[in-house]
Amino acid sequence: MRTQSLFVLAGCLSLTTPAAATNRTVSGGIGSIVNDPFLKQKIVSVGLQYHPQARPNTRPTVVFGADALYSPDFGSNDFRPLTTKLIENISVSPDISTISYALRGNIVVYPGSYSAGSVETKVGIGTSIGAVKTTDSLEALDVDRSSEIATATMNQIHPCSGLLIVGEIWRQTTGLRLRWDTILFIETVNSTTLEMKNNGSLMLDLMVRL
Amino acid sequence: MIIALLLSLASSASTGTEVGVGYRAGDASDFDDGRVLLGHVRTPITSTITAELTGGYSVSSRPDSISGLAKTLTAITSYAVMNSADVALRCRLESWSLQAMADWSIVERTHAKGWTGGPRLVSGLVLYGAEDYLLRYYDGPESTGPVEQSTQIGAVAGASIDVWGQSQFGVRFNILNRFTFAPGVTFNTDEAQEESLRRSIITSIDMLWRL
Numbered sequence: 001m002r003t004q005s006l007f008v009l010a011g012c013l014s015l016t017t018p019a020a021a022t023n024r025t026v027s028g029g030i031g032s033i034v035n036d037p038f039l040k041q042k043i044v045s046v047g048l049q050y051h052p053q054a055r056p057n058t059r060p061t062v063v064f065g066a067d068a069l070y071s072p073d074f075g076s077n078d079f080r081p082l083t084t085k086l087i088e089n090i091s092v093s094p095d096i097s098t099i100s101y102a103l104r105g106n107i108v109v110y111p112g113s114y115s116a117g118s119v120e121t122k123v124g125i126g127t128s129i130g131a132v133k134t135t136d137s138l139e140a141l142d143v144d145r146s147s148e149i150a151t152a153t154m155n156q157i158h159p160c161s162g163l164l165i166v167g168e169i170w171r172q173t174t175g176l177r178l179r180w181d182t183i184l185f186i187e188t189v190n191s192t193t194l195e196m197k198n199n200g201s202l203m204l205d206l207m208v209r210l
Numbered sequence: 211m212i213i214a215l216l217l218s219l220a221s222s223a224s225t226g227t228e229v230g231v232g233y234r235a236g237d238a239s240d241f242d243d244g245r246v247l248l249g250h251v252r253t254p255i256t257s258t259i260t261a262e263l264t265g266g267y268s269v270s271s272r273p274d275s276i277s278g279l280a281k282t283l284t285a286i287t288s289y290a291v292m293n294s295a296d297v298a299l300r301c302r303l304e305s306w307s308l309q310a311m312a313d314w315s316i317v318e319r320t321h322a323k324g325w326t327g328g329p330r331l332v333s334g335l336v337l338y339g340a341e342d343y344l345l346r347y348y349d350g351p352e353s354t355g356p357v358e359q360s361t362q363i364g365a366v367a368g369a370s371i372d373v374w375g376q377s378q379f380g381v382r383f384n385i386l387n388r389f390t391f392a393p394g395v396t397f398n399t400d401e402a403q404e405e406s407l408r409r410s411i412i413t414s415i416d417m418l419w420r421l
Binding site: 034035037081082085086089090091092111112113114116119120121122123165166167168169176178180200202 | 237240279283286287290291315316317318325326327328329369371372373375383385394395397411413
C-alpha cells in the first residue's frame with residue numbers, strides 16, 4: 001500500500017514538475033454501445049488529455065485524461081428488435097436502464113509510436129474511473145411515475161471503472177482515435193434488482209493538439 | 211484474393227507475411243456464447259493493404275454454448291405464457307468459420323522496424339458452419355437438436371488495432387461487425403421462422419508472428 005502511494009505521489013509530482021515539457025490535446029467523438037442485447041445507445045463525448053512527456057518516440061508514454069460522455073434518450077427508438085418483441089408480443093419487460101452521462105478520469109499507456117513521413121500512429125491501453133448516471137425506462141418496466149418503487153431508483157449515479165484500448169493516427173496537430181471503451185458499474189433497477197453492467201462502446205474521436 | 215494470398219505465400223515468406231493464433235469470445239448480445247480458436251495467415255498486397263485468411267473452430271461443446279441470455283429469455287417467456295410447451299427459442303451456434311479479409315492501414319508499415327502500431331480498417335467475407343438448436347424451459351432450460359445444420363455466408367467489416375514490438379511479434383485487437391442472415395427471434399413453435407439480416411459484434415485478440 002505504501003509503495004502504491006509512493007507511485008501515485010510520484011505521478012502527481014511529475015504533473016507539476018516545471019522541467020517536464022507539456023502537451024495537451026482535446027477530443028470530441030461519437031460512437032455507440034455495442035454489446036447491449038436490449039439497447040442501441042448512441043454516445044457523444046468530449047475529452048482533455050495531458051501528456052507529461054512531450055517526445056514519446058523513445059519510451060513508453062503515460063497520458064492522463066478526463067472525458068465526459070452524453071447519451072441522448074430516444075425512448076423506444078433505442079430498443080433493439082428483441083426488446084420490442086418482448087414488450088409488445090409477450091408482455092415481458094426487461095429491466096432496461098440507459099446511460100445518461102458519465103464523467104471519468106483515465107490513464108493510458110502508449111508503449112511506442114511510429115512515424116512515416118508526416119503521419120504518426122500510436123496504440124495504447126489504459127483504465128478509467130469515474131461516475132455514471134443511469135435512467136431506468138419506465139416504459140420497458142411497464143409502469144408510470146405513480147410507481148414509487150420504480151421511480152425511487154429511476155435516476156441514479158454510480159461509481160464506474162473501465163478498460164481502454166486506443167489506436168491513433170496523427171497528422172501534425174490533428175488526429176483520429178479509435179477507442180474501445182468499457183463502463184463497468186453496479187446499479188439497482190426497480191428498487192429490487194441489482195445488476196452489474198459492463199457496457200462496451202466503440203468510439204471514433206477527432207483530436208487536436210493545443 | 212485467396213488465390214493471390216496462396217501464391218504470395220508459396221513464392222516468398224520474407225515479404226512481410228504474418229501468421230497468428232487468436233481467441234474470440236462470444237457476443238454478449240447473441241445466443242451463441244461459444245469460445246472460438248482462430249488461426250491467421252496474412253500477406254501484404256500493397257504497402258498499405260494486407261490480405262488475410264482466418265480459420266475458426268468453436269472449442270465449446272454444443273449445445274452447452276447457448277448463452278445465458280437465451281436461457282434467461284426462454285425462462286421468463288415460459289413463465290409469461292399460458293402453455294410453456296409452445297415456447298421454443300431457436301438458437302444458431304457456430305461450429306467452424308473461414309474468413310477472407312483485407313485490411314487497410316493509412317501508414318505504410320510493411321517493412322518497418324521497431325515499435326509500430328495503429329488502427330486498421332477491415333472488411334471481407336465469412337463462411338461458417340451453423341447448427342440450429344431449439345431451447346425450451348421445463349424444470350430448467352433444455353435444448354434439442356441440432357434441428358438443422360447449414361453453411362452460411364456473411365460479410366464482416368470493422369477495425370483492428372495492432373502493436374508490434376522490437377521483435378517480430380505483434381498483438382492485435384479486433385472489433386468486427388458480422389452481417390449474416392439468421393432466424394429472427396421467435397418464442398412460439400407455431401410462428402414462422404423467417405430469416406432476417408442480423409448484425410453481431412465480434413471481438414477477438416490475436417498473437418501475430420512476422421515471418
